[in-house]
Amino acid sequence: MNSSDAVREGLIPLLPRLRRLARALAGQVADADDLVQIVLERALARAAQWRPDAALDKWVFAIARNAWRDELRARGRAQHLFAPEEAGEMAADGTAQPAQRLELALALAALPPDHREVVALVLVEGMSYGEAAELLEVPVGTVTSRLARARASLQAQLGKDA
Amino acid sequence: MNPIDDDTLQAYVDGELDASEAARIDAALAHDDVLARRVQQARALRAQLRAAFDPVLDEPVPQRLSALLQAPAAPAAAPFVRPASGHGTVRRRAPRRWFVTGAALAASVALLAVTLWWWRPGGELVRTQGGQSFAAGALEHALDHALASEPDAKAPVAIGLSFRSNDGRLCRTFVLRRAPARAGLACHGDAGWELPVLGAAAPVAGGELRQAASALSPEVQAAVDARLRGSVFDARQERAARDAGWR
Numbered sequence: 001m002n003s004s005d006a007v008r009e010g011l012i013p014l015l016p017r018l019r020r021l022a023r024a025l026a027g028q029v030a031d032a033d034d035l036v037q038i039v040l041e042r043a044l045a046r047a048a049q050w051r052p053d054a055a056l057d058k059w060v061f062a063i064a065r066n067a068w069r070d071e072l073r074a075r076g077r078a079q080h081l082f083a084p085e086e087a088g089e090m091a092a093d094g095t096a097q098p099a100q101r102l103e104l105a106l107a108l109a110a111l112p113p114d115h116r117e118v119v120a121l122v123l124v125e126g127m128s129y130g131e132a133a134e135l136l137e138v139p140v141g142t143v144t145s146r147l148a149r150a151r152a153s154l155q156a157q158l159g160k161d162a
Numbered sequence: 163m164n165p166i167d168d169d170t171l172q173a174y175v176d177g178e179l180d181a182s183e184a185a186r187i188d189a190a191l192a193h194d195d196v197l198a199r200r201v202q203q204a205r206a207l208r209a210q211l212r213a214a215f216d217p218v219l220d221e222p223v224p225q226r227l228s229a230l231l232q233a234p235a236a237p238a239a240a241p242f243v244r245p246a247s248g249h250g251t252v253r254r255r256a257p258r259r260w261f262v263t264g265a266a267l268a269a270s271v272a273l274l275a276v277t278l279w280w281w282r283p284g285g286e287l288v289r290t291q292g293g294q295s296f297a298a299g300a301l302e303h304a305l306d307h308a309l310a311s312e313p314d315a316k317a318p319v320a321i322g323l324s325f326r327s328n329d330g331r332l333c334r335t336f337v338l339r340r341a342p343a344r345a346g347l348a349c350h351g352d353a354g355w356e357l358p359v360l361g362a363a364a365p366v367a368g369g370e371l372r373q374a375a376s377a378l379s380p381e382v383q384a385a386v387d388a389r390l391r392g393s394v395f396d397a398r399q400e401r402a403a404r405d406a407g408w409r
Contacts, residue, residue, distance in 0.1 A: 005292040012231050012352050013330045019227075020218040024211075033224055040230045053388075057329055104214050122176065123208050124215045129178055144169050151172065154207055 007047035010056040011040065017125065021061060024120035025068045027109055035071060039064045061125065062135045065117055072113060107157035115150035118143055166190055166197065175204040233292070287338065288357065297348050297355035305334055305348050305355045309404065311397035324400045327389040332408045335382055345379045347386060350408040359385040 011018075018039065022032035043050075043060050050059050108116060121132040122143070129147075133140040166187060173179050174187045191198045287301040297305050304319035313320065322335035333349040346360035361381045395403060 002293055005294060008231050008233075009292070009294070009351060009353065009356070010329060012228070015223045015227060015231070016219040016221075017330060019221070019223065020215050023218050024215050033227060036227055037230065040227065044230070055328055100210070101214055104210060119211070123211045129173070129176070144172070147176075148168055148172050151204060151207060155203060158207070158210075 003050055003052070004044065004047035006052060007043055007050050007056065011043060011060060014057055014060060017057065018060060018064060021064055021120055021125050022068070024108070024124040025064070025117065026071075027105060035064065035068055038067045038071070042067060058131065058135060061121070065121070065135065068117075069113065103158055104154075107154050110157060111150055111153055115146050115153065118146045119150050119154070122147055171197070171200055172204060175201055175208065288360065291353060295357040295360060296353060297357060301336070301338065301348075302355055305336065305350075306408070307404065309397070309400055311400060323386065323394045324403060325386070325390050325394040326392065328391040329389070332403055333386075333389060335386060345382050347382050347389075349389075 015036075019032065019036055022035045022039070023029065026032040026035050039060065042063050046063070050056065108119065111119065117136065118132060121127045121135060122129065127135070129140050129143045133143045136143065170179070170183070171187070174184060179187065187201075191201060286299040287297065289296050289298040296302075300318050304317060304321060308314065308317065308319065308321045310321045310324065318338065318340050320337045320339060322337065324332065324334045327333045327349055329349075331349045331351055333347055334355075335345070335347050338344045338346075344360055344362060346357050348355040348357050350356075359382050361379050
């Protein structure tokens with residue numbers, strides 16, 4: 001099996017998790033799926049760089065994180081944070097209380113990218129600190145401190161009931 | 163006792179502490195309400211995030227995304243779907259929609275090619291598709307239906323462990339009882355049971371294979387170890403996974 005077939009077939013079962021990660025990074029449904037599309041195209045184009053002994057999920061999540069950073073740069077800081085009235089889109093599919101979802105969406109959107117990505121990788125995707133550190137190419141201590149600060153901001157934003 | 167700082171408490175909530183450290187926090191929580199409240203807040207935040215994003219896992223994947231992962235575009239398909247160039251700005255919300263048609267067309271071409279290109283090493287139990295081995299015939303049937311908790315000594319295939327792989331797929335180990343005895347690992351995807359590992363099984367004295375689970379070759383065992391997330395399925399989980407079609 002050549003590497004592009006292996007990557008293509010291996011990505012199919014990862015699509016739901018990739019969409020979840022993209023949603024946590026990008027926020028809105030449409031932006032997140034645009035991000036997933038970019039990630040899939042990049043992953044297929046770079047399939048030859050994937051080593052079969054490396055976990056495909058980590059590899060493609062790293063592509064997703066880098067693609068998201070690229071998108072942020074391309075769109076500009078001012079634009080990437082969606083307008084507050086748009087945040088409701090994210091709450092559309094929810095199981096939680098709509099008001100609570102909106103609050104969470106706003107709190108996440110307010111995080112700097114460094115913090116948002118550790119929240120997405122560790123708290124949403126469920127990676128260990130070590131795995132997130134490897135993906136982000138930073139020391140574990142950096143992941144820990146970013147996560148602690150992200151948690152503090154989220155809890156402060158979400159306020160009393162969190 | 164050392165004081166418990168924020169990073170340690172966070173690591174506790176995220177399951178990053180070793181057993182003895184975690185036990186130290188457990189003990190401290192029992193008589194420290196402030197600490198217990200901080201842990202509860204951190205857990206609640208984590209739960210809130212999961213509740214917000216886990217439903218994405220159950221959403222249907224948009225066709226424009228799954229289409230990208232269908233069989234590779236056959237070169238002949240491209241000219242029919244090339245978009246008009248110099249046609250103004252493509253709206254961001256509909257990026258490369260033409261590609262979906264192209265991929266679907268390419269997929270049917272590739273499917274035809276695959277159908278014409280089947281081969282059967284090992285007596286119809288294995289087929290190849292796109293250069294990868296897949297279970298076929300009695301092996302595919304056993305992987306689809308047989309339960310390790312209800313072994314059938316006369317079946318040609320013995321099922322061993324079932325578990326969820328770290329790529330999200332469900333995988334099962336198996337041993338082919340008839341000669342040449344082979345042990346392997348199968349992981350379920352849209353194209354069927356892919357066989358990332360298929361090798362010789364070691365028969366024990368007397369020529370009989372041991373129990374399927376213990377007859378795993380080192381190669382299969384290593385493949386399982388590399389993929390296993392959590393623990394292997396018990397009888398109830400195995401049955402539930404089968405009834406759910408190994409999704």
